[in-house]
Amino acid sequence: MCLKSLSKLFSRRGLHTVVMMCCVLPQTAWAGDAKADFALAQQYEHGEGVTQNAALAVSWYCRAARQGLLEAQQGLGWMYMKGHGVKKNDAIARRWFQKAAKQGDVHAQRMLRFLDPDAYRDERICMPQITHFWRRYCQKKACQKVLNAVRVLAPEYALDPNLVLSIILQESRFNPKAKSPKNAQGLMQLMPGTARRFKVKHVWKIEDNLRGGMAYLRWLLAYYQGDVRLVAAAYNAGEGAVERYQGVPRYRETQRYVIEILRLYGKKTHAFQADWIPASSLLAN
Numbered sequence: 001m002c003l004k005s006l007s008k009l010f011s012r013r014g015l016h017t018v019v020m021m022c023c024v025l026p027q028t029a030w031a032g033d034a035k036a037d038f039a040l041a042q043q044y045e046h047g048e049g050v051t052q053n054a055a056l057a058v059s060w061y062c063r064a065a066r067q068g069l070l071e072a073q074q075g076l077g078w079m080y081m082k083g084h085g086v087k088k089n090d091a092i093a094r095r096w097f098q099k100a101a102k103q104g105d106v107h108a109q110r111m112l113r114f115l116d117p118d119a120y121r122d123e124r125i126c127m128p129q130i131t132h133f134w135r136r137y138c139q140k141k142a143c144q145k146v147l148n149a150v151r152v153l154a155p156e157y158a159l160d161p162n163l164v165l166s167i168i169l170q171e172s173r174f175n176p177k178a179k180s181p182k183n184a185q186g187l188m189q190l191m192p193g194t195a196r197r198f199k200v201k202h203v204w205k206i207e208d209n210l211r212g213g214m215a216y217l218r219w220l221l222a223y224y225q226g227d228v229r230l231v232a233a234a235y236n237a238g239e240g241a242v243e244r245y246q247g248v249p250r251y252r253e254t255q256r257y258v259i260e261i262l263r264l265y266g267k268k269t270h271a272f273q274a275d276w277i278p279a280s281s282l283l284a285n
Contacts, residue, residue: 026273029060037064038072045075045085054085055271059158062126065096073100074108076126081111090115128154128161133264143174146187149210157214158273159221163228164214166264167235170257176206188213221272228268232261 025043028036041060044053058079064072073096079086081093094115100108130151138147146168154161171189172178184191186209195203198219200212217231223239224230233241233248236257241249248258262268 029063032067034064034067034069034072037061037067038069038075041072041075045079050274052085053271054079056158056273058086058126059155059271062155065099066126068103070100070103070105073097073103074105077108077111081115126155130161130165131266134162134165137169138174142176146174146176146206146210149206153207153210153214157211157218158271159214159217160265160267160270163261163265163267163270164210164217166261167213167217167232169264170236170260176204176209185209188216190216218273221270222274224272225274226269226272228262228265228270229258231270232258 025036025040029040037060041057041064042048043050044060045057046052058076061072061075061079065076077093077096077100078084079093080089080096082088094112094117097108097111097115101112128151130147134147138144147165150161150164150168154164168174168187171184172187174187176187178187178189179185180189182191185195185203187206188209190198190200190203190209190212192203194200194216195212198212198215200208202208203212217235220231220234220239224234224242229248230242233254237249237251237254241251241254248255
């Protein structure tokens with residue numbers, strides 16, 4: 001990713017700026033720096049050094065806006081007000097402009113005049129929605145706990161929670177104590193090698209297990225460029241098997257697994273971040 005961006009940008013930007021944009025900035029953003037989150041959001045919104053991607057722009061704006069960064073709140077308000085890469089939503093736009101206005105931002109206060117004050121106030125700001133299937137499926141309190149945890153954590157990994165939930169259903173049926181004959185463990189059935197690879201300290205703790213599985217999913221999406229079919233195949237059979245078969249392995253279990261994930265998730269592609277690939281070796285486990 002860095003080499004591609006360097007070749008495109010070096011002619012019009014200094015080397016230091018390009019390296020910061022392409023290599024340093026994503027790492028700083030993932031560490032939780034709100035200004036880095038905002039800068040990365042702008043890159044994805046405008047296609048500066050990366051492939052333009054509105055979904056990822058919103059995800060990074062949300063990370064910064066939740067930390068109270070005024071510029072990110074403005075950015076979200078503007079995207080939803082104009083329908084810039086997202087479905088126009090005056091309610092969401094109004095809420096973010098309201099948050100910016102409370103910080104004394106004159107521009108946000110002015111924008112509020114152009115939005116319907118009676119627009120439905122969506123309380124789930126920057127929280128990705130989950131389909132009704134999961135609400136119907138998860139009736140027990142323990143399952144609801146997992147559902148809420150996924151909904152909260154998924155944005156941190158730029159993941160659609162519906163994909164994560166599809167994987168969990170296939171892997172463990174929402175049983176945090178599940179253990180396979182091959183020693184895959186917990187909700188997302190992490191193998192010991194995968195847990196080490198993504199620095200999971202307590203594999204039996206719900207949040208730690210989810211974070212490890214989501215980090216792996218984020219990596220797979222980057223490596224397979226958002227192809228959910230290959231991501232599901234690799235999650236089930238390993239990247240090595242997908243590489244050997246140059247596609248979905250001809251294992252009955254894996255082929256059924258892929259079909260079920262595609263059915264549950266309902267989409268063949270997912271947004272991805274190519275700059276995550278260098279953070280982990282392909283066959284580390």
